Each structure stands twice: as structure tokens, then as C-alpha cells.
Amino acid sequence: MTLQECYTALSGNYDDVISRLKSERLVQKFVLKFLDDKSYELLLNSLSAGNGEEAFRAAHTMKGMCQNLSFTLLGNSSAALTEALRGLDTNVDPALVETVKADYLKTSEAISAFKASLGL
Amino acid sequence: MYILSFQVESLVLRSIGPFYGQKEMLKEKILIVDDSEMNRSILADMLADEFEITEAENGVEAVSILQNHSNEYSLVLLDIVMPEMGGFDVLAVMNRFGWIEDVPVIMVSAETASEQIERAYELGATDFIMRPFDASIVHRRVVNTILLYAKQKKLVSIVEEQIYEKEQNSSLMVDILSHIVEFRNGESGLHIQHVRTLTDLLLHKLCAVTDRYPLTEADISVISMASALHDIGKIGIDDKILNKPGRLTDEEFAVMKTHSAIGAQMLEDLPVHKNNPIVVRAYEICRWHHERYDGRGYPDGLKGDDIPISAQVVALADVYDALTSERVYKKAIPHDEAVDMILNGKCGSFNPVLLECLAQNALHVKNALSIDAQKTSKRQQIRSFADAVMQSKGGSASERTLRLLDYERMKHNFFAEMSEEIQFEYSAGTDILKLSPWGARKLGVPENIISPSENMALSALLGEGWWQRIGDLLNTTTPEKPECSREEQLLLGGEYRWYNIIIRAIWSDDNPPQITGAIGKAVDIHDARMRFNELKEKSIRDPLTGLLNRAGAREQIEPRIHGFPDHKYAFAIFDIDFFKLANDEHGHQFGDKVLSYIAQRLNHSIRQSDLCARIGGDEFLIFFEYDTDIHPIIARIFKALCGVIDGFEVHISMGVSEMQEEGESYEILFRRADQALYFSKRAGRAQYHLYDESMKDILTDREPDSDYEERYGESDPKDPKNPKNHETK
Numbered sequence: 099m100t101l102q103e104c105y106t107a108l109s110g111n112y113d114d115v116i117s118r119l120k121s122e123r124l125v126q127k128f129v130l131k132f133l134d135d136k137s138y139e140l141l142l143n144s145l146s147a148g149n150g151e152e153a154f155r156a157a158h159t160m161k162g163m164c165q166n167l168s169f170t171l172l173g174n175s176s177a178a179l180t181e182a183l184r185g186l187d188t189n190v191d192p193a194l195v196e197t198v199k200a201d202y203l204k205t206s207e208a209i210s211a212f213k214a215s216l217g218l
Numbered sequence: 219m220y221i222l223s224f225q226v227e228s229l230v231l232r233s234i235g236p237f238y239g240q241k242e243m244l245k246e247k248i249l250i251v252d253d254s255e256m257n258r259s260i261l262a263d264m265l266a267d268e269f270e271i272t273e274a275e276n277g278v279e280a281v282s283i284l285q286n287h288s289n290e291y292s293l294v295l296l297d298i299v300m301p302e303m304g305g306f307d308v309l310a311v312m313n314r315f316g317w318i319e320d321v322p323v324i325m326v327s328a329e330t331a332s333e334q335i336e337r338a339y340e341l342g343a344t345d346f347i348m349r350p351f352d353a354s355i356v357h358r359r360v361v362n363t364i365l366l367y368a369k370q371k372k373l374v375s376i377v378e379e380q381i382y383e384k385e386q387n388s389s390l391m392v393d394i395l396s397h398i399v400e401f402r403n404g405e406s407g408l409h410i411q412h413v414r415t416l417t418d419l420l421l422h423k424l425c426a427v428t429d430r431y432p433l434t435e436a437d438i439s440v441i442s443m444a445s446a447l448h449d450i451g452k453i454g455i456d457d458k459i460l461n462k463p464g465r466l467t468d469e470e471f472a473v474m475k476t477h478s479a480i481g482a483q484m485l486e487d488l489p490v491h492k493n494n495p496i497v498v499r500a501y502e503i504c505r506w507h508h509e510r511y512d513g514r515g516y517p518d519g520l521k522g523d524d525i526p527i528s529a530q531v532v533a534l535a536d537v538y539d540a541l542t543s544e545r546v547y548k549k550a551i552p553h554d555e556a557v558d559m560i561l562n563g564k565c566g567s568f569n570p571v572l573l574e575c576l577a578q579n580a581l582h583v584k585n586a587l588s589i590d591a592q593k594t595s596k597r598q599q600i601r602s603f604a605d606a607v608m609q610s611k612g613g614s615a616s617e618r619t620l621r622l623l624d625y626e627r628m629k630h631n632f633f634a635e636m637s638e639e640i641q642f643e644y645s646a647g648t649d650i651l652k653l654s655p656w657g658a659r660k661l662g663v664p665e666n667i668i669s670p671s672e673n674m675a676l677s678a679l680l681g682e683g684w685w686q687r688i689g690d691l692l693n694t695t696t697p698e699k700p701e702c703s704r705e706e707q708l709l710l711g712g713e714y715r716w717y718n719i720i721i722r723a724i725w726s727d728d729n730p731p732q733i734t735g736a737i738g739k740a741v742d743i744h745d746a747r748m749r750f751n752e753l754k755e756k757s758i759r760d761p762l763t764g765l766l767n768r769a770g771a772r773e774q775i776e777p778r779i780h781g782f783p784d785h786k787y788a789f790a791i792f793d794i795d796f797f798k799l800a801n802d803e804h805g806h807q808f809g810d811k812v813l814s815y816i817a818q819r820l821n822h823s824i825r826q827s828d829l830c831a832r833i834g835g836d837e838f839l840i841f842f843e844y845d846t847d848i849h850p851i852i853a854r855i856f857k858a859l860c861g862v863i864d865g866f867e868v869h870i871s872m873g874v875s876e877m878q879e880e881g882e883s884y885e886i887l888f889r890r891a892d893q894a895l896y897f898s899k900r901a902g903r904a905q906y907h908l909y910d911e912s913m914k915d916i917l918t919d920r921e922p923d924s925d926y927e928e929r930y931g932e933s934d935p936k937d938p939k940n941p942k943n944h945e946t947k
Contacts, residue, residue: 118352124263131256158299159254162328165350166260177328 099215101126107208109171109201118168128167130218133209135163138202145195150186157183157198172201245270246292246364251280251308252326253300261295261326264353265360277303281311282650282666288317292364296343298327298334303668309341311648318342322363326351409539410446416535418442423575424531430571431527441528444499448507448532451481478508479517502526507533512567523569530569534576537565553729631655640717640740644670647734651676657740661710679708688721692733697725705743715744760832762810763817768839771831775841776884783881788848789891790840790855792872795903797836800866808864812836815863816870823858839891848876848908856906871898872906892918 101122105112115125141156157180164173175197182190248265251274252258262271272291274280277300284291294312298305305325312318318341325338328349335346344363347356421438424431433441452460455477459470466474481504485497506520506529513521541556551559559565561573634641640657644650651670658665663675670676671685684706691704703720721738725731758770766774779787794800794812801809813836820830820838828842844851852874859870873894875887893916894909901907 114350118350119260119264120353124260127263128256128260131259135254135256137254152301155253155299155301158328159257162297162349163254163256165328166257168350 099212101129101212104129104208104212105168107211108169108205110205111168111170115168125167129209130213132163132167132169133206133213135160137163141198145188148188150183150188153188154180154183154186169205172198172205175201246368247272247290248360249274249280249283249291249294251275251277251294251300251305252297254297257297257326261356264356269360276300277305277308277311278650278666278668280308281648281668282652284312284317284321285315285645285648285650288312288315288321291321292368293360294321294323295326295360296323298325298329298338306337306341309338309343313342315647320367322367324359324363326356409543412539412543413448413532413535414442414445416538417445417531419579420531420535420572420575423579424527424572427575427578428571433527440495441499441503441531444496444503444528445532445535447481447485447500448503448536449477449481450484450500451477451479451504454480454484475508475516478505481505499528502528503532505529507536509533510567511569514567530572533566534560534568534572538576541565637739638742641737642739643735643737645735661708679710680706681709688719692721692723692736695723695725695733697731700725705747706740708740715742716747717741718743763814763832765817765820765838766829766831768831768833771829771833771839771841772884774829778841779882779884779887785843786845786877787841787843787887788851788874788876789887790842790852790872790874790906791833791888791891791895792838792840792859792870792906793834793895794836795869795871804864804866808866812863812866812868815861816859816868819859819861823855839888844876848874852906852908860904869904870906871895871903873898873909874906875909889918890914 102112119125137156137159141153144153144156157176161173161176161180164176179194179198182194247270249272250258250261253275258273265271274283296305296308322344324345324347325343326347338346345359421441425433455474459473482501485501506525509515509520509525511522513519538556541551542553544550561577634654635656640660641654643652649669651667653665655665661679667673691702695702700723703718705716705718707714708717717740719740721736723733724735726734758766758773760767800812824830824840831839833839856872861868873891875890875894890909893913894907896916896918897913898905898907
């Protein structure tokens, strides 16, 4: 699997990220790093614990990372959730959360497959 | 702000050109503040080739780094939404401490709302980069911003350096000269310094409120320096008049008044340097600092703005400081009162614009005279000097200074690490507690803690109310004696351990002074304290019987007598009859057995709240409290202590004293019990007596705390060397 194919699988914009960050090596490094980031777990935990402030921050961080990496699909859904959480109330439309979960799954599976194909 | 002469400009052109991108130059430092490691990493990767990167994962860390090193950073890249402390708060802190003036900030955020961006600019951010960002744009903007600021900084530094250098040469001589005058006048060593600071302050204010007096920064600096020479003419005044404690006669005053003309003359007669700006200004100041705005001053009776502005300002500064300082002939007048007096025209006639400057700046004036303010400005001067030298070429001296500074910092860190002490510093301004790396690891808390009073981890370590306890402790310090210490138990890894917390409060030089922070350390004294307790316990106990010894008894009894002077206490002292006989006949081991037996009986026959002690070889003391009738208690104890052990019949003789008046001392009660004991012995032993007035002349050869134990060590009181025994036998 190439990096470009990985981007297709996670519904991201490969051309955009390469034009911005300039180097395929850098993009690959950060894409692989994405799996280590704890924001997603923090988001889910904060939501179930009812901690609106923490949930907002986690969603916000995730949105920022997705935008940096041009992960369009997950970027959009986490941006929508971020806006919903801006009031710092965890009582948000469950559909928004479900979309983020589904998109995260798709994204992380694509990256894992890419990682596996690199023999890592 | 700064007037650049063409000479300075050419210097700038020579030195700015090659500063950026050259290998031998230091890399500019950038601080990246973002809670997402990946975001920091992306930015760092983009910039790492050309810049030295420091990362901070939240606002608290960022503030803490800037607090100590703000002048080292050329740029801050700042995220907005972060835990602990967000980006806007960081900007607010940077504003509060003025760091924003020197360190540009570029906000990097996924925030797109225009009010957020607006707010960032309002708080002084230089630029705003939106996510997702483009590598080349980030790079371009970072470089532009750094270039822009670096140019500005360099200009400022170069100008400052030039002025500073020029001033340096004269400043030393002026200081020495003015100090000589001051010394001869017997004035406080601070007068010159105060006049100089005030002059500087008033001139700056004056330039801000009016353009009637076109003064450059350099002019102000020269006038302030020249102000130090205002009384130089007093060198020509007779000592007897100059230092006369009482009021001057009219003739004497007339002589005194000549000092302004004399000073001016001295400067005018200088063979060289007559046209030096300092000398020119000093002439104005010396000659005319006793002129009055209304024309009624001396020596020339100049009026209004015929008096040079330099002399007008120094005259006002001189009067203010004279009022607020103590002199042989008067007390110091408080600041507010002094300002009122001046404004109401009680201390001469001044330019109304200058009076306005004083009134508007009243508080500032007061603070500026604090020693700290002067020190700070000195430090700032030196720092800008160091900055300039560092950035200009060929500054070998300052490189060495910087290396030394680095060395000092390294040394400090090393010793902090080796000392195994928890070191800390707290600043009330930022409300941040900084711990030494070793200390933070030891306590398992972050090195930087914002709002420590609300920190749960610290509460768990130190127990509830610790902030209040330490606060109370700090409030016991004074600016003269800022050190304090307190022993606290810390809960570390489930175990309580004793620490000695030693703190030095940082007092401001405000009036009244305030505590602005503290530095200190916590030292583990647990083992030492436990050993001390153990030793202390040992030192107050008799090893054979486990009872208190004489010193221990006194130590425990006295606080009770003093603590409850209205309680009724009694002393009973007894010894074992013919104990020496038993010792001689049956051996020392038997003697010890008897003593242990008595101690055991004693323990059983007194109440928990009573005390008993072995105060000598076979002598014991009982201290107890009673309510009404003492007799049944004594009878019971006396009876309990008699008995047969291994065929040896144990009898005791006892003397008892009860408290006759409130608040009687240990010594009195002890002596009376001792006298009653002697009475019992003389009456034939095996009995007890309560002290009464008839016994008051009995000599016992001993005071309650006689030093015979010290003199004879642990000697048996029945030893013939003990003078007491001559009487009992």
C-alpha cells in the first residue's frame, strides 16, 4: 500500500497535504504518529465522564491534527463535534459522536494497513 | 523613542546585514506551545534546520520558560486551546510582565472565528496562522517576524549601548565627586541617588505631557547625571556653617546661599571639558537650582522659564527628597504629605507643569525611590548592554560573561540535583510554584504548578490547610528577617515523613512592603528527628527503672505548673530506709532489685496523670494533682510502697509539700518536700510528713536543681562524698 492509497482509504486529500508539507517523508512520519495520539481516547472518556471542557479540548486537538494532515473525512466530523461541544456541555447529538467513531475507525484501519504494508 | 544620529545608522547598516543565516551566529530560539505532540512536531520539523526549538505542552510550561528566559527567545508559536492554561492567558501574562514587547507571538490555531483572531491581535499577537497550514507559509512568516523584531531589537541595543558606554565613562567620576560632597554635608548617602532618579522620572513625564521642552532621551540622561552635582558648591562652604545642627543666623545663611554660585564657578573654571554636555547641564543646575519660579530665588532672581528646565526639575526633586528624608534637624515627612506641601506652595514656587507631573506621577515617584527599583533599572541597563554586545560583532568580553553565566547556571543545577533537597520558588505575580527537577521527581508532581493553593496533589502531600499554614508562617517574617522554617509531615508513597521546610520570603520595597514570593527548600529530617526523639526519650529516663530521671521530671512538671497555675499540685519525695545497708549486705544486684520493685509499686499506685521519677540513687519523686484532701492519697501511696522483698523489709521515709498559694514554683515545692523528708528521717524514719511552716528552716544542703549530679556524675547520693549524707547519718 502506498501513502497515496492510504489517503484514499481514509478519505483524505493526499495532494493537499503534499502541497502544504512539501515532503512525503514528513507526511508519512506524521500519519504513522497519528495512531499514537491519545486525543481520541481522551475524547471518548471525557464524553462518558461528562467532562465537557476536556471533551471539547480533545475534539479540538483532533480536528487540528486532521486538518494538518488533510484527513478530510475525520477532520469534518470532528470539526462538527468540536462546534457542538463548544458550549462545554457533553449533552450533544449522539449521531455526531457515532460519525466521529466510524470515521476514526476507518482512518485508523487504513493507517494500520499502511503501516503493516511497510513491514512495521 | 530613540533619536538615531547618522553615525548610529551607519553602524546599524554594518552590523545588521550578515546577522541572519550565518553559520557562526547562534541560532535564534523559538518556543512552540501546543498540547498536541504531533502539532508541535510538525512545526518543529519545519523549522528545526534554521532555528533552535523549545517545546512546551501547555501555557503553564510556556510561562514558566519565559519567566526565566524570555529574553532568549526570538519567537513564540502559540496554540489557543490547551489544558492548564490556554493561549489567551499566556498572552495576558506576557502583557502583564512586558515580555510581549520583546518576544513576538504568532498564534497557530484551528480557530476560525473572527472574534478569536481579533482577540489574539488585541492581546498583542503579531500574526495568526490558521490550520491547516502550509509549510512554506509558516516558514516565511516565522522568518519575517523574527527579522523584523531582530532589527528593532538590534537598533535599540546599539543605541543603548552607545549611550551607555558614553555615560559609563562620566558616570563613575560624577558618582565619586557627588559622593564626596555628600560625605562632607553629612547627608544620607541616598540623597544624590534619589534626586537623580526623580529628575529622570520627572523629565520623562514632562516630555510626555508637553512639547514645550524639546528634550531627547540623551538629554534626559545627561541632565539626570548632572543632577548629581547640584550641591558641588558646598565644598566651598565653611564646615561650621555647613554642618551646624541648629538654625542658621542671617549672616550664616547668606554664606550658605553662595554655594550655588560657587558650584557654577567651579565648573566654569574647568580648564578642559567646558563644552561637555554634562558640564554644561551641571552648570545650569548648580547655579540655578535655588531659583524660584516666581523670581524670588537666588542667586540671580530668574523668573519662570528663564530658569533652565534642568535646574527647575532638580530644584523640585531636591525639595521633595529633603522633605521625605530624615535630617539632623528634622524628621522624615511621609510621601503624601510632602507632595501636598509642595503642591500647596509651602516649599517654594515651581513651574505649574512640573507640579502637575509630580501630582500625576505621585505613586510612581514613591516607588521609584525604593532601592529595588534602582537595582532593577540597573539590571535592565546591564542586560540591554549585554544584549547589544552579544549581537554586535567582536564582543569577546561579553561572550565570556555569558559563558560565566551559563557556567553559574550549570553549577546551580548540578548542586540542586546533588543536594537531594526539594527546592522551590514561588512568585505571587504569576501564581506559579517551580520545583527543582529532583524535587518534582521526589514528590511525583510537575516541576511547574500553577495556582498551587488549589493543587490536589500538593494537598495530598502536605495535608489540608497547608497553604494557610505556610502563609501564616510567611507572615511571621519581616523584610529585615525574611527567613522562616517549619517542620511538616509529608505523605510520600503512603508513608509520613518529617521534612523541615526552610523558606525565605521575598519582600518588595513598596511602602508598606509586601511579600511577592518565596524561595526555599524542604529537607528530609525524618530519620534525624526519629533518632533525636529516641535519644531525647533516653536522656530523660532512668535506664534501670524506666522512670523519668531528675531532668526529665522537671521538664515535664514545670509546663504543668505554669500551664495550670490554679490547679492544686503536690510533691512527694521519698527514699528507702537503710538502703545502703541492703546494698552492703546483699550486694548491688539486690539493691537494683529493690529499686526496680519500688518503681513497679510506684507505677501501680499512681494515676495515669501523675508523674514519678527516680531523682537520685534511692530517691524518688511523685508529682500529683489533688482536689480536696491530700492525706488519704499520701497514706495510700505510702502504704503501697512498703513491703518485704527477699526477707528485706522495705520502709521508706517521705516528705510531702502541697501548693499553698497559686503559682508556686517547682523550686519551692521541691525544697519543701525535701525539708519534710528530712523531718521524717530525723523523727525516726519509716514515716511521712506533710510540710508545714515549722520545717522552713531545715537545711537540706540542696537546691531542687543542684548540680551535684553534674559534679559527681551518676554517683550514689549516699556516697560519703555527697555532702548531704553527712547530715543524714
